[in-house]
Amino acid sequence: MSDPYFITVSVITIASAIIALEFRELIYGAIALAVTLLGIAIFFVLLDATFVAMFQITVYVGAVVVLIIFTIMLVRREAWLRLDEGGRRRVMGAVIALAIIGLLGALLAASSIARWQASESVPTLMQIGEEMLTYYSPAFIALALTLAASVVGALVLAKVDRGKGRDKGKGEGEGEWDEEESSSGFERGGELEGERKESVEGEER
Amino acid sequence: MVISMVDLYSTPIILTIILGVTGLILPLLDAFRRRDMSHKVHGSIAFGALILSIAVILVRIASGSIPLGIVFTDQVIADDMFGSFFSIAMLIVAIVAVVSSIEYMRRVPNPGPYYSLILLSSIGMVMLAYSTDLLMLIVAWELMSIPTYVLAAFKKKDPLANEAAIKYFLFGALASGMLIYAASLIYGITGSTNIAAVMQALISIDQGLRPLAFIALALLIAGFGFKMALVPFHMWIPDTYEGAPTPISALLSAATKKAGFAAAFKAVIFGMLVFNVEWSLMLAVIAVLTMTIGNLAALTQRSMTRILAYSSISQAGYMLIGLSLAPYSDLAMQGALFHVMNHAVMKSSAFIAAAGIALVIGTMNIDQYRGIGRRMPLISLVMAVSLLALAGVPPLNGFWSKFILFAAAVNAGSTVSWAPYLAIAGILNSALSLGYYAWVIRRMYFDEPVTIPTVNQSYVYGRAGVLKIKEPRLILATLLFALAFMVGFGVYPAPLIAFSQASVPSSDVFSLLPIEVQSNIVSDQQRYGGSSVEMEVEVEDHGDGSHGSEGDAATITTVVGYEPSTLEGEDGTDTGSTNGDKTDGELNATTNATSTIGHKP
Amino acid sequence: MAEILDYTIVSIILLAIGIYGLTVKRNFIRMLFAVEIIVNAANLNLVAFSRLMPSPNATGQTFALFSIAIAAAEVAVGLALMIVAYRIYRNIDIKGLKRLSG
Numbered sequence: 031m032s033d034p035y036f037i038t039v040s041v042i043t044i045a046s047a048i049i050a051l052e053f054r055e056l057i058y059g060a061i062a063l064a065v066t067l068l069g070i071a072i073f074f075v076l077l078d079a080t081f082v083a084m085f086q087i088t089v090y091v092g093a094v095v096v097l098i099i100f101t102i103m104l105v106r107r108e109a110w111l112r113l114d115e116g117g118r119r120r121v122m123g124a125v126i127a128l129a130i131i132g133l134l135g136a137l138l139a140a141s142s143i144a145r146w147q148a149s150e151s152v153p154t155l156m157q158i159g160e161e162m163l164t165y166y167s168p169a170f171i172a173l174a175l176t177l178a179a180s181v182v183g184a185l186v187l188a189k190v191d192r193g194k195g196r197d198k199g200k201g202e203g204e205g206e207w208d209e210e211e212s213s214s215g216f217e218r219g220g221e222l223e224g225e226r227k228e229s230v231e232g233e234e235r
Numbered sequence: 236m237v238i239s240m241v242d243l244y245s246t247p248i249i250l251t252i253i254l255g256v257t258g259l260i261l262p263l264l265d266a267f268r269r270r271d272m273s274h275k276v277h278g279s280i281a282f283g284a285l286i287l288s289i290a291v292i293l294v295r296i297a298s299g300s301i302p303l304g305i306v307f308t309d310q311v312i313a314d315d316m317f318g319s320f321f322s323i324a325m326l327i328v329a330i331v332a333v334v335s336s337i338e339y340m341r342r343v344p345n346p347g348p349y350y351s352l353i354l355l356s357s358i359g360m361v362m363l364a365y366s367t368d369l370l371m372l373i374v375a376w377e378l379m380s381i382p383t384y385v386l387a388a389f390k391k392k393d394p395l396a397n398e399a400a401i402k403y404f405l406f407g408a409l410a411s412g413m414l415i416y417a418a419s420l421i422y423g424i425t426g427s428t429n430i431a432a433v434m435q436a437l438i439s440i441d442q443g444l445r446p447l448a449f450i451a452l453a454l455l456i457a458g459f460g461f462k463m464a465l466v467p468f469h470m471w472i473p474d475t476y477e478g479a480p481t482p483i484s485a486l487l488s489a490a491t492k493k494a495g496f497a498a499a500f501k502a503v504i505f506g507m508l509v510f511n512v513e514w515s516l517m518l519a520v521i522a523v524l525t526m527t528i529g530n531l532a533a534l535t536q537r538s539m540t541r542i543l544a545y546s547s548i549s550q551a552g553y554m555l556i557g558l559s560l561a562p563y564s565d566l567a568m569q570g571a572l573f574h575v576m577n578h579a580v581m582k583s584s585a586f587i588a589a590a591g592i593a594l595v596i597g598t599m600n601i602d603q604y605r606g607i608g609r610r611m612p613l614i615s616l617v618m619a620v621s622l623l624a625l626a627g628v629p630p631l632n633g634f635w636s637k638f639i640l641f642a643a644a645v646n647a648g649s650t651v652s653w654a655p656y657l658a659i660a661g662i663l664n665s666a667l668s669l670g671y672y673a674w675v676i677r678r679m680y681f682d683e684p685v686t687i688p689t690v691n692q693s694y695v696y697g698r699a700g701v702l703k704i705k706e707p708r709l710i711l712a713t714l715l716f717a718l719a720f721m722v723g724f725g726v727y728p729a730p731l732i733a734f735s736q737a738s739v740p741s742s743d744v745f746s747l748l749p750i751e752v753q754s755n756i757v758s759d760q761q762r763y764g765g766s767s768v769e770m771e772v773e774v775e776d777h778g779d780g781s782h783g784s785e786g787d788a789a790t791i792t793t794v795v796g797y798e799p800s801t802l803e804g805e806d807g808t809d810t811g812s813t814n815g816d817k818t819d820g821e822l823n824a825t826t827n828a829t830s831t832i833g834h835k836p
Numbered sequence: 837m838a839e840i841l842d843y844t845i846v847s848i849i850l851l852a853i854g855i856y857g858l859t860v861k862r863n864f865i866r867m868l869f870a871v872e873i874i875v876n877a878a879n880l881n882l883v884a885f886s887r888l889m890p891s892p893n894a895t896g897q898t899f900a901l902f903s904i905a906i907a908a909a910e911v912a913v914g915l916a917l918m919i920v921a922y923r924i925y926r927n928i929d930i931k932g933l934k935r936l937s938g
Contacts, residue, residue: 031929036838040846047850050869051857064849070876073843077887082897082904087880089904089926094872094911101915102865105922123860127852134450142443143423144841148888156892159902166898168248168312169371173364175255176378177356180909182262183385186348187916189392207930210876304908370899377906384913394924404914409858411910412874413902416851419878422896423844423885472923 036076045067064095078152101159245314247365250322251287251358257284258354261596262347274346275596280338285330285357292319292326305501305740307431311368318365320572320738321497324579326808327351328490331713332482332584338709339482339590343390348565352382353486368427369418370499376414376829379464379494383487387479398729401480403487403660406471410461417454420447427634431499436560452514461500462495462549464488466525473532476544485586488547489579496554500568501696504740507562516557519657526552526664527666533671539589539599543582544670546625549668550578556640556657558759563654565649566738570639572735577632577724581624584717588618591710595694608685615679617714622672624721629664631725635732792830845882864921868914875907906934 046065053059067090074083138144162170261277295301296319306315333353355538359379366372382408388400409777423427425436425446440448460468476484506514529549529750536542557571592607592615593599625632627638641661647654693704726729850873879900886896887912 033838036842040842044846044849044853047853047873050873051853051861056863056865059866059869062936063872064894066873069917070880073846073880074883076838077843077883079887079897079900082879082883082900085901085904088878089870089908095909097911098865100481100867101899102919108649120860123856126859127856130852130855131849134851135845137446137450138844138848139840140443141447142441143447143844144839145443146840146888146890148839149890149892151892153886153892153894153897161894161898161900166311166368166370166902168251168310169368169902171251172254172359172371172378172904173765175251175258175355175358176374176381176906177909178259179352179378179382179385180912182348182351182355183382184912184916185347186352187385187388187391189345189912191344197843212935216933244881297915339901370895370902373901374906377909381909381913384917388917388920391920392924397917397921397924400917401864403863404917405871408868408910411873412854412871412878416881417904419847419881419885419896422888422899423840426889426891426895427892428895428899570936637870658917738848766854 033076039076040067043073057099060095060099060102062102064091064097067091067095081155081158237694242310242314245312246292246319246322247312247314247362248281248299249291250361252293253288254284254354254358254361257281257349258358261351261354264757265345265347272335274341274349277346277350281333281354285326287331288357289323289326292322294433297321302342303737305504307367307434309429309431311429312365312372313364313367313801314365316498316738317500317740318361320734321493321575322361324366324576326357326492327485328493328579328583329357329360331587331717332486332490333591334713335484335485335587335710336480336550338707340389340480342479345389346537349386350390352386355477356382356386356486356491357420360490363494364497366498367430367501369421369430369433371598372467372501373411373418375496376413376494379491380411383407383483386483386486387475388479389483390598393478395478396480397478399475402471403475403479406461406468410458410468412537413454414458414708417451417458418810420451424448424451424498430504434504434547438696452502455502455742456499456518459495459499460521461493463499463555464525464529464548464556465521466528466548466552469525469529469548472548473536473541473544476547477538477540477599481540481586483588484544485583485590486546489583492547492551493575493579496558496571498742503558503720505803512708515559515562515651516653518555520550522555522559522657523660525549525555526660527667530667530671532665533668537600537602537670539592539601539604539675541588541599542601542675543585543589545666546671547582549664550574550582550625552664553637553640553661554578556661560647560654560657561740562652565645566639566646567643567684568739569735570636570641570707571642572738573639573731574633574636576731576735577636577721578738580720581621581716582615584714584721585621585625587713587717588614588621588708588712590766591707591714592618594707595704601678602674604678605682605831608680609684611706613711614706614714619676619679620718620721622675624725626669626672628669629725630722631729632721632731634725637661639732649817672694841885842882845890846881847877847884850874850880864914864918868911872911873906875903877930880902 043066046062046069049062050059050066053062067086071083071086071091074080074086257280259278264277268649273455296316301314301316301319303316305317306313312318330543333350335347336353341344343349358380359375359377359382362375363372363379366375384400384404387403388397390396418428423432424440427436429431437448456465457468463472464472476488479487503514503518526549527546529545529552533542533545533549545613552575554571557567557569557574560567561571589599592604592611595611596603596607608619618630624633629635641658644654644658644661694707695703758791837895853874853878854874856871857873858867860868861867882896882900884896886892886894886900
């Protein structure tokens with residue numbers, strides 16, 4: 031525990047993680063999150079994993095946090111910026127967190143990883159590439175599909191649907207398609223159905 | 236380093252290619268046309284791809300080149316029977332969801348991405364079932380989950396759907412965070428993510444690392460538990476199933492949950508290596524809690540989707556019985572797998588039937604189901620049959636899987652003393668569940684029709700005065716398939732039993748177990764004078780009760796003790812009376828039966 | 837050079853902070869932050885083990901790369917869900933959304 035870099039980086043990382051969750055203004059929270067993620071990237075550099083560090087910075091800080099900040103900017107005027115969780119709830123959460131740290135920390139400190147000796151050999155970028163494209167190639171395909179799915183999904187959700195673009199008069203003569211309507215369309219059917227519904231009832235009796 | 240590429244002709248890769256290509260083409264189809272195409276076009280393409288995938292699996296199985304049970308290789312995926320079994324179960328659910336969506340989601344825009352996401356999610360499920368590597372498992376898990384977050388929110392103007400999706404997303408993201416954390420610890424302990432290598436390393440684990448392994452496994456079970464609907468992690472289930480479009484609820488409840496089980500089967504296997512007895516006892520306790528809490532909560536619900544959601548939670552408990560007894564009894568695993576397949580069909584057909592009814596009468600509230608049995612005879616019939624199958628009423632398929640599970644629990648009593656209690660809890664819970672299933676059936680068939688609040692115009696035909704309700708055709712088609720499955724395999728369950736038997740992880744997986752558990756298994760087999768496979772066959776044709784050894788006698792006693800009591804419960808259903816007395820009777824009958832078995836060895 | 841235990845302790849603290857955030861916060865974006873913190877704690881573990889275990893191998897780093905990509909995909913979908921919610925409610929404090937419970 032004598033490494034000053036390590037101690038500095040861990041203090042910054044942990045502190046900014048707490049700030050990210052607790053700072054009132056959401057946008058500064060997002061920036062604090064970016065600092066946490068940068069701190070993790072510095073850890074990766076300390077661990078001789080420079081490629082992962084670069085990836086972390088480009089993807090997390092460069093894309094994820096920027097995306098989050100854009101979203102916050104879009105919706106920031108809203109009421110949810112004012113957090114209202116009660117003090118009791120917060121105390122309970124803190125107790126849970128401390129219990130996790132205490133329990134897992136004690137288990138870790140007691141375990142034999144505390145006695146592990148670091149070896150001199152460093153995993154290289156070439157090994158990563160080789161693993162990713164040979165042993166992990168199916169996982170790589172699955173990852174590609176995951177990203178495709180998230181793109182398709184995010185686009186569909188973010189897209190504003192124009193209600194008038196569809197085949198009219200198709201599908202059981204329902205007439206103009208209205209986007210406000212839910213899929214089963216029973217609300218409107220019910221409204222229009224006044225007497226006909228009655229006659230269904232009558233037939234039953 | 237040996238460069239090992241995955242076999243391009245293995246089943247999971249072929250399925251990935253079929254479903255992936257179709258899934259990626261579907262949203263592009265819209266790009267070439269100015270107007271959205273209808274759900275019919277996209278739905279049919281997706282349906283074709285899914286049918287083709289099932290055909291590929293079946294052809295591969297028929298060719299005899301698929302190894303039985305779970306195979307752990309040095310690859311990230313293994314083409315084995317276990318994976319094929321789960322894939323078929325999940326693809327059937329995907330087909331049911333696709334076909335019913337064509338009708339149910341008719342008015343929701345963006346059909347291309349909708350079916351594309353269902354297909355991508357099914358690739359995730361398939362790869363999850365075949366994966367033999369923790370990293371592969373997690374990537375497949377995400378591929379399965381991410382599309383379903385979107386699908387749950389697909390009705391963008393519906394606040395309920397959105398809230399359901401947000402809840403589902405947060406719990407899902409937490410679950411995947413836990414899984415990645417658990418995998419990181421397991422990697423730290425063993426230096427690998429390949430499950431075979433992890434198992435090898437865990438056998439000779441340093442005592443000082445055991446606590447870490449325990450944390451990792453607890454996190455794994457918690458992570459999987461969110462998808463499996465186990466009890467401490469079940470709170471999102473009813474809200475999500477209620478808010479999401481009902482075909483998607485069917486997909487979530489009947490398919491992604493099964494994928495969670497497929498993953499947990501693999502995780503539990505190496506959990507057993509490190510903590511043999513405590514681990515399975517913990518799972519057994521969760522199983523009983525899950526069953527009981529799910530059923531009790533379902534009793535108070537009035538919304539059909541919430542009833543089905545809670546019933547889905549309780550059904551997870553039954554499957555967990557098999558999981559917790561996995562090291563002691565092949566039969567339990569077989570029962571669990573069989574139940575996985577059955578539940579996939581029963582639960583999806585119940586959800587789709589509810590969707591069909593909601594499409595016409597516009598509500599999920601069972602108080603509005605009065606008289607539905609006469610207005611929509613076919614849908615109501617399938618609804619009733621699937622509810623009875625879920626309760627485990629013979630001669631439906633749900634009866635057989637529950638029966639095998641409980642028989643296995645009773646048999647395992649000679650190895651682990653608490654196992655028979657699982658069977659008792661399971662039977663009591665089946666009786667409890669019959670309470671709310673019977674309520675729904677009573678509403679549909681035995682209550683006087685009331686004014687239906689709204690009837691969807693599209694499903695009414697005839698001239699004024701003699702209007703009739705037209706049952707939604709595509710939904711009906713899926714339901715009739717499910718009905719054939721439930722009744723067909725209820726009357727003649729042998730093929731499915733054989734299939735699940737072939738998919739059970741073979742006992743050599745457990746030959747890696749620490750010595751004391753192994754000796755238990757051996758003594759178990761000696762006591763019953765035969766291998767466990769023999770017992771399974773005998774369960775299959777239990778009717779001709781002329782077997783010699785004690786183990787078989789025990790099995791047959793359970794049959795005798797179980798069948799009449801279940802029939803009693805069924806009578807209770809038919810008369811529509813409160814079945815409190817019946818439940819007590821059943822309790823006594825089963826307790827007697829089980830206690831005699833308990834004394835025999 | 838810090839030892840493996842130091843890294844795992846930092847990772848556990850981050851995990852605990854993430855779980856704290858998920859149990860306490862009722863704001864979707866904060867909860868998303870908490871999830872990201874948990875995933876990063878896991879990544880820190882992975883890379884630390886990859887370098888500092890008795891026989892280092894690259895698997896941990898590969899795993900971390902996969903996990904970063906997955907988290908990015910998840911965030912994209914999560915934020916899209918939030919945009920949809922914003923259009924519906926103009927208020928995404930999920931404590932306010934009580935209609936489904938019961």
